[in-house]
Amino acid sequence: MLSRTAANLFWIARYIERAETNARLLEVGARNALLPNTGGGYRNEWDSVLAASGTASAFRDKYGEAVQRNIETHMFFDTDNPSSIASCITGARENGRIVRTALTGQVWDALNTAFQELQDFARTERSRLPLSDLTDWTLRTTSLIRGAGLATQLRNDGYDFTNIGHYLERADSTARLLDVKYYVLLPEVSFVGSGLDNYQWRTLLRAMSAQRAFSWVYGGEITASKMVDFFVFNPMSPRSLMSSAEGALSHLERLARSYGRSTPAQNAARALVEQLQRMTIEDVFDEGLHEFLTRIVGEVDALASVVSGTYLSGVARCD
Amino acid sequence: MSQNPISRYFNEMYQGDAVRPPYRGLEDWSRDMPAEFRDMKQSEAEALFRRIGITFAVYGEGGSPDRLIPFDMFPRVFAADEWYRLERGIKQRARALNAFLVDVYGRGEIVKAGRIPGRLVYQNEAYETAVCGIVPPKGVYSHIVGIDLVRTGPDEFFVLEDNCRTPSGVSYMLENREIMMRMFPQLFQENRIAPVETYPGLLKRTLASVAPKKCDGEPRVVILTPGHFNSAYYEHSFLADMMGVELVEGQDLFVEGDFCWMRTTEGPKKVDVIYRRLDDPFIDPLCFRPDSMLGVPGLMNVYRSGGVSICSAPGAGVADDKAIYTYVPDMIRFYLGEEPILKNVPTWQCAKKDDCKYVLENLGELVVKEVHGSGGYGMLVGPRATQSEIELFAAKIRERPENYIAQPTLALSTCPTFVEEGIAPRHVDLRPYCLVGEQIELVPGGLTRVALTEGSLVVNSSQGGGVKDTWVMAE
16 A cells, blocks of 8 residues: 555544544533632643643634633634644545545545535534534544444555554543643642542543443542543553553554564554553552653654654655 | 527537437437426436535636536437547547657658648647657557547537647546436436446556566556646546556655655555656656656656656657647648548648738637647637637737637537526537557547537536536447
């Protein structure tokens, strides 16, 4: 397969996943904002969402204060923001158009319809577009695109590159979503385990569509340890770092088998999985949740670079 | 729905009240179709086109690059014997054009024999000195020859122009048929219509048949596109898909060790035949335009040394130049020793003093075109132009006479077409696609373009033209 085609497929998946992350971040922010501000020293909940999305400074330059309406504009509509939902859907569809023939009709339909509906949103009065409608639409749309691929795409190398894109982006997304919690964590340790703390964790679970799953697996109280286990280590959790890393690894191994050649990309993915297998919840807290998550985001990014350098850039070398 | 019998235009379906034989299968169908049913089918067709994403962009118009080309459901029909004659004429012309190209990049016999002025050939903008002396595999420069034809009477066909570089539109020929078969299957049961769906297979065979001499084994064919911003990108990806070959951009290819390679996820793969859909100046920045980002540096060296075939071969454009066009009948006589089966439209060359004088005096009657123009841009249709437009154009001709040719306004045939008021005659032309490789092939059909505006003679999609399915009745 052409390297560029593989890169397009990889990026379609990443954009779709990223749009979904933004919708989930917006949900977290909106719900946390409903919480009364008790006590001083809080950061603005929306600041934490921006910080986790990695676009805080770009936002401040353009909009200034972090009020909900501006955040919605920035994270959903604004095409100046390369990771806004509008940018991601447009980017996914543009990549899809380039590799139109590598996609089934259903996947293309889903991508193209998403783009057309996005155009309709842009023409609609904003007061008629409540945030919950926008986030619902995004989650529904991204599920449709992914599902169409799952049901109809040929299981060839292109399918592997698509899934590697999904898993790497999802690992990044989970780390960022968890990090929101870090940003809103109170300076005083006494708040840990408080009602407020609980509310925030619950919001996070809800945004990850994982509230019920969490109860099934752990039951009882929500604690920081259980949350970290669920979102970092538990391979049953579909959005955990472990699931994502294992998913990426399994598709890389599938590639290596079909190409009859292993590359540094497989080694890098295996190293990430093994690292997560070795670590414990205590290790994470010793390192500091934020520090750990920041490091993981960096490592996932490095893995993406290796995949890209190995397969997607078509480095000129003759056998 | 009879037509005015005294119309000066040849109606391909009606002769007075009588229906010409090839169209008989459409008489009841079109007469009995209720308006609501027609509207429903029309929107169904549009939805299908939009769904498959068959759109085109119009240069210089801004707006959405995702515009639909209007599709008219009323087919255009040729009888088997009519087609047989066209086919022979088209293949004859494609053979002569290729013989001409090999000649003018070689010994130039036709110039030496005084049949074509050397100035028109060697000083032509499209003449590539970089390929002098090269005889491409199987002696073919132009592998896909698109010949634009118009009809003015039962047996009157004229060639409007030749397209030897990268004629586009063939995806419409195929998709129009697909959509018609899907929407009106009974028409295809009741009429014996020759299939066109063999085209992609024949194209691939044609391209593979001109693999370079250094290629051993199954040749790898690719389509080279300028990218997804190109107005014909849909067609590029469609053909790649139908042929089962990779669609590459310049950045996907590189040159190393006398060969051309493509970058794949499994490392470099050698490329043998490139069906390029970009113009000569953009193929290789080392050889042509140094600022081109679209091409492949060093590709021309590989081509010259027989490491890769490029289709159409660089330099092919000199044969479809509008100034050269006048001489195609002479080429046919010179190289093939045959009489041309298809006629040229009489053409005045403004570069010639007498011709130019005549043109300026008769602008109101003539169609004037730029020698290097295409797509219906920069042309004047005298009978439809205002006085001030004519004066403006006259000034342009005086300034650069060699840049213009003129032709009489042809009485283009009409074909019944669905319009708002029902069915009405609209002017049509035809572009068949002739494939030249080891063999010469022509699928029975082509792209019929229709001028949807009443009375208009300009069929270009960029000027509001539409397309029709084109039927050739099987014998």
